[in-house]
Amino acid sequence: MSRFNQDIGEGLLSACTSELVRLGVAEAAITVATVPGALELPLALQTMARSARYEALIALGAVIRGETYHFEIVANDSCRALMEVQLASGVPVANGILTCEDDDQAVARMHLKGIDCARAAVEMANLLRLVREHTQ
Numbered sequence: 001m002s003r004f005n006q007d008i009g010e011g012l013l014s015a016c017t018s019e020l021v022r023l024g025v026a027e028a029a030i031t032v033a034t035v036p037g038a039l040e041l042p043l044a045l046q047t048m049a050r051s052a053r054y055e056a057l058i059a060l061g062a063v064i065r066g067e068t069y070h071f072e073i074v075a076n077d078s079c080r081a082l083m084e085v086q087l088a089s090g091v092p093v094a095n096g097i098l099t100c101e102d103d104d105q106a107v108a109r110m111h112l113k114g115i116d117c118a119r120a121a122v123e124m125a126n127l128l129r130l131v132r133e134h135t136q
Helices: 006-022 038-050 070-089 103-135
Strands: 059-062 093-099
Touching: 006 059, 006 093, 006 103, 038 059, 038 070, 059 070, 059 103, 070 093, 070 103, 093 103
Parallel strands: 059 093
Antiparallel strands: none
């Protein structure tokens, strides 16, 4: 989870972890790591993916538009890098980095996005496990 826009990150994390537990993921199987911002998420997740300890990963954070071009750089590059992590590692990465115009949009979206990411991560982990079982 990115600590930049931490209140939004915490809201995403709360919704996501609650949904993971509701879907049957043991709390002990959930690892939470925090990084300074959205651009640091891909490196942390790449390292986690390479550890072979995780069946799926979830990136959580918020990039909120400001008055400069920085918003576009962070939003685009973090998304691209997350895609590269999952394709290179074979570990699914659910992208829960909100890209919003303002804080109100982020607050309105954080709960549902956290839930959606949990569902996507579990679904992809299950799918890849099934594919591996059928190809061995």
